[in-house]
Amino acid sequence: MALLIRPDLKEAALWRRWLNSKDFKAREELFELYTHLARSIARNEKRRRPNHGADGDDLLQLAFGGLLEAIDRFDPERGIPFSAYARMRMKGSISDGAAKFNEHAATHQFNRRNERLASITSNQNSPESKTNLQKLSDIVICLSIGLIADSVTKEVNSVVEEDHFTHPFIGSGWRDLQISVMEYMLELEDPAKTVLQRHYLDEVSFTQIADLMAVSKARVSQIHRHGLELIRKKLEGRKR
Amino acid sequence: MRETCDDQTMEELIGLLQANDERALDKLDSLVREFSTDPRLPFMKASLLVSTGNPIQAHYWFNKALELAPDFAIARFQFGLFQLTSGEPAQALETWGRLDLLPDGHYLRAFVDGLRCLIRDDFNGARRHLTIGMAANDENGPLNNDMALLMRQLDSLEHSSQNLSSPDDTSDEEVSQTSLLLQQLGIYGLPN
Structure with a gap:
């Protein structure tokens, strides 16, 4: 076809x-x-x-x-x-x-990480039965998933720009985790798949994704958090 | 305002278009205005627009032709093919649906069945139906040439995985899309 x-x-x-x-x-x-x-x-x-x-x-x-x-x-x-x-x-x-721009201007990277953090920490649906420690743990795991996804994009882009990829300190366990996160991200269904791919692979901000999808930025933030939670659950399933 | 363009005027127009005469487009536009219910003219305009690189407008005129004459089979077939090559297979299938009402053994039905197979990447099924269609088609030679070309490209693709859509793949035998459509108009005349 x-x-x-x-x-x-x-x-x-x-x-x-x-x-x-x-x-x-x-x-x-x-x-x-x-x-x-x-x-x-x-x-x-x-x-x-x-x-x-x-x-x-x-x-x-x-x-x-x-x-x-x-x-x-x-x-x-x-x-x-x-x-x-x-x-x-x-x-x-x-x-x-x-x-x-100038040296003191807030950079996109800062904003991008900030909006991501806000997305993850604004979980209104977190069960009341969870302890604060468990909630904090969820947040940290979701943030880590985001950073892992980010690291893949950075490495892929560095191949194009600088032609170096393999860092001697990057172990196979880390690489497996990166691959799993990317695979789970690609397995997500829309709209979570679109939001996460655009944000982590294409490095598009929430504001621009909202514009692209004709939804509010808050909705993008919500979809982003939901997507990360789904990946977290898949990663947890993989460990068992 | 008259309903249908007479055959002589139509032949003159086809002659201008095939000769790439610069007056052709003006003439066509004028006839479209004069014979606003003749479906051949919007179909011809759609064909011309495809060949001159204006597929957005072409889509409008294909639609217009089928609005005027839903049973204009060759226009329906070509519009579906245009949609398919535009990456809109669902719309192509919808457009072709009405061609299933053609009599059993009609070559357009066989060609559509072949293209439906291609949508599913069923190359053998596509070859089978296209071959049946070409055997059944004894009134539209240019369309047979086009389907034969498609089959040759399929063979080539299966062997080399080259892109069918690449302009470099075309052979000298290929009939240009405009030329093909215009010749078909000459064959068909007015739709029922």
Whole structure:
């Protein structure tokens, strides 16, 4: 089936569904289609302007913001290739954003970890029967799962950027755990799968995921926490 | 406003389109306005738009043709094929559904069955149905050429895993989509 699909027609169908029906799933697929371009632009901009105070993650978020703007404003019938249009938007977004950064500015990384922590600690459904220690333990485990998922993304990206992957101190147990977390994440069902993949693999902030999925940021936070809890349960099951 | 375009005007238009004459699009647009209930014209416009790289508008005109004539079988078949190659198999299956009402042994039914097999990656089933369809089709040569090309590409894919959709895969024998659709219009004339 995949062999029959013409990528140009497929992309046109996504644009049609987004423009004519405001189909957010199509918008999300368009975003995914051009994520690699955003990454590439963020990397190039990082090399080009090393001392502006923003780190690679910040630039990537700015590029993602520019990509979303580009998707929302693009008119495919004007004949300009989207990649060229989006490239301008993303570079513009990075230029505007980077100009506002300085050493004391709160970085995206801080915000991203903060919103993640808020998501995990705001569990309203935690059974009353659990002790505070058990609740704290749940929080720590969920945070750890997030950090493990983060570490995989960082390593994968470092392959592309720096061509080094294996750290001599990384043991096989840690690697197994990373693989399990990623496998369980990919096994999740939507919307948890989408939220966790976007956040940990694509490094997209909750705000941007909310925009992509047309839901509130609080809802994304809730889905994120639920997804981590499902992974935690699977990891616990694996130990038995 | 007249209902259907006469055959001579239609032939002139097809001649302009096949010759890539720059007046063709204006002529087609003018005829679409003049004969607003003739389903062949929106189908022709959809075909032209596909070939000129405007699939979003093409989708609209395919729909328009089928709104005017739900039993316009070749338009229905080609619209489904367009949807399938656009990554919308569910919509393609829905579009083709009405073709099941064609008589037993109709080549379009066999072609659709073949493409349904392809959606399921059932290559042997696809070959079987496409072969039956080509044998049954003695009125639309260009479509047979297209299905034969598809089968050759399937063979090639099975052996080399090359991408069917790659433009580099096309052979000299391939009939361009526009040319194919226009020739079919010439064969079919008005839908029932």
